Amino acid sequence: MLEGMEGVSTYAVDVDRAFWVVNLITLFLFIVTIGAMLYFVYKYRASKNPPENAKNIEHYTPIEIIWTVVPTILLGIVFYYGLDSLRAQRTMPKDTDSIVVKVIGQRWSWNFEYENGKKSSFLMIPVNKNIKLKMTAPVNDVLHSFYVPAFRAKEDVVPGQITQLWFNINKKGKYDIECAEYCGMRHSYMHSYVEVVDEDKYKDWLDPKVGKQEDTKSKGEELFSQHACVGCHSMDGTVLVGPSLKDIYNKKVTVTTDSEKREIIRDDNYLKTAILDANKDIVEGFNPDMMPTFKDVISDEDVNELIKYIKGTAENNNQAPKKEENKISGKELVQNNGCIGCHSLDGSKVVGPSFKGIYGRIEKITINNSLKEIIVDDEYIKSSILKPNDAIVEGYYAGVMPSFENILNDDEIKAIIDYLKTIK
Numbered sequence: 001m002l003e004g005m006e007g008v009s010t011y012a013v014d015v016d017r018a019f020w021v022v023n024l025i026t027l028f029l030f031i032v033t034i035g036a037m038l039y040f041v042y043k044y045r046a047s048k049n050p051p052e053n054a055k056n057i058e059h060y061t062p063i064e065i066i067w068t069v070v071p072t073i074l075l076g077i078v079f080y081y082g083l084d085s086l087r088a089q090r091t092m093p094k095d096t097d098s099i100v101v102k103v104i105g106q107r108w109s110w111n112f113e114y115e116n117g118k119k120s121s122f123l124m125i126p127v128n129k130n131i132k133l134k135m136t137a138p139v140n141d142v143l144h145s146f147y148v149p150a151f152r153a154k155e156d157v158v159p160g161q162i163t164q165l166w167f168n169i170n171k172k173g174k175y176d177i178e179c180a181e182y183c184g185m186r187h188s189y190m191h192s193y194v195e196v197v198d199e200d201k202y203k204d205w206l207d208p209k210v211g212k213q214e215d216t217k218s219k220g221e222e223l224f225s226q227h228a229c230v231g232c233h234s235m236d237g238t239v240l241v242g243p244s245l246k247d248i249y250n251k252k253v254t255v256t257t258d259s260e261k262r263e264i265i266r267d268d269n270y271l272k273t274a275i276l277d278a279n280k281d282i283v284e285g286f287n288p289d290m291m292p293t294f295k296d297v298i299s300d301e302d303v304n305e306l307i308k309y310i311k312g313t314a315e316n317n318n319q320a321p322k323k324e325e326n327k328i329s330g331k332e333l334v335q336n337n338g339c340i341g342c343h344s345l346d347g348s349k350v351v352g353p354s355f356k357g358i359y360g361r362i363e364k365i366t367i368n369n370s371l372k373e374i375i376v377d378d379e380y381i382k383s384s385i386l387k388p389n390d391a392i393v394e395g396y397y398a399g400v401m402p403s404f405e406n407i408l409n410d411d412e413i414k415a416i417i418d419y420l421k422t423i424k
């Protein structure tokens with residue numbers, strides 16, 4: 001595959017120029033030195049120049065000046081073009097003029113997160129736009145290096161530190177991403193690709209519901225942003241000031257009512273009270289007096305619209321496209337969390353056991369230093385993901401698989417388990 005031999009980023013010309021300048025100067029110096037050496041070997045060969053004729057010349061000013069001045073100029077040229085290309089690469093556009101993508105490099109996969117929260121295991125970007133990568137690795141991971149040869153772009157990815165890289169690509173296509181820092185066993189498998197597409201195609205991919213969704217925005221959704229609920233509540237599962245309202249309808253919650261803890265189901269009545277009289281029931285883990293009361297601010301009718309909207313995130317309530325998008329795909333989770341860097345789907349042993357046929361399989365594991373035989377079920381898979389070091393599969397090592405506690409939530413783990421069941 002020769003795609004990428006030609007540089008496709010705006011600064012590729014600068015980098016390529018520096019490359020050629022350095023190489024041509026090196027070639028020139030090579031020819032001059034080796035040429036002179038061969039010439040002298042021939043000219044002063046022993047048969048024509050008996051050793052007793054040899055003279056010891058101590059000084060020859062002209063040649064000393066030449067071999068000082070010429071290399072100085074050549075190095076000056078190398079320095080100039082080196083600095084020039086480095087400047088082109090490292091002068092970052094502002095965040096506001098760029099599409100910022102978060103990159104996580106971990107053993108042994110690349111993960112990308114876009115401005116709207118979408119995640120992927122390859123990088124999708126529009127052509128002719130500034131792209132800025134903010135990269136890091138998990139704190140318990142090792143050094144990696146993000147490298148796209150076709151872009152002439154490379155930067156270290158360091159645990160616990162954010163490094164940046166930018167580019168602006170002028171040619172659509174698919175280009176390789178490599179890890180350029182040796183990072184252990186599966187280093188060579190730590191590759192992915194960048195897909196450079198038209199802006200429209202990029203937008204469609206990033207947010208498939210744009211356009212379709214805009215006109216069907218429900219009354220409840222409008223009220224939700226109008227009354228600034230969005231500032232404290234997400235609809236995608238992230239906890240802001242208040243709990244996320246995604247998928248909460250008819251689910252249990254622990255609340256404190258009149259300083260007494262109780263568990264209740266979030267039905268219409270509960271939601272109505274939660275909106276109009278927020279301090280009556282305080283959701284566990286949150287503080288009272290944070291949410292303003294909306295009594296006399298929001299009419300009963302509008303409260304019903306809001307409730308409908310909150311329900312809509314749990315039920316298929318004329319919000320079909322939304323629902324589709326919120327469905328968690330176990331397959332994507334497995335791809336986006338680096339699991340397939342260590343677990344194969346085809347039965348081959350990689351760093352960890354293969355996922356093929358994992359569900360229901362009989363396995364020997366070590367728990368508390370004693371070997372036991374178990375059948376892989378939901379509970380076991382869940383604890384393998386959350387506490388990988390509690391039970392170690394025979395033939396494998398502890399301390400290799402990272403824990404996904406606080407990274408994957410219960411719903412996501414369930415989706416992964418459902419997906420694993422299908423890999424036969």
Ligand code: HEC
Nearest residue numbers: 227228229232241242243274275278281282283286290291
């Ligand atoms: C200033 C931040 C803030 C704003 C604005 C806000 N809330 Fe809240 N909300 C909270 C906090 C904090 C909690 C959790 C404590 C509690 O139960 O009161 C909460 C709890 C809730 C709950 C219960 C959630 C659960 O998990 O059971 C619902 C429903 C809710 N809010 C709806 C709304 C709606 C609808 C709006 C807009 C009309 C809104 N909130 C505006 C902060 C806010």
Ligand code: HEC
Nearest residue numbers: 337338339342351352353381384388391392393396400401
């Ligand atoms: C850095 C490599 C690595 C990553 C990343 C990783 N694992 Fe593992 N995993 C291992 C190793 C090694 C074992 C075997 C040792 C053990 O039991 O902890 C294992 C064991 C398991 C087991 C038990 C397997 C069995 O046959 O009993 C499951 C299930 C599992 N991993 C799921 C996952 C999931 C899901 C992810 C992604 C969210 C993941 N792993 C990410 C290395 C990894």
Ligand SMILES: [Cu+2]
Nearest residue numbers: 144179183190
């Ligand atoms: Cu790496």
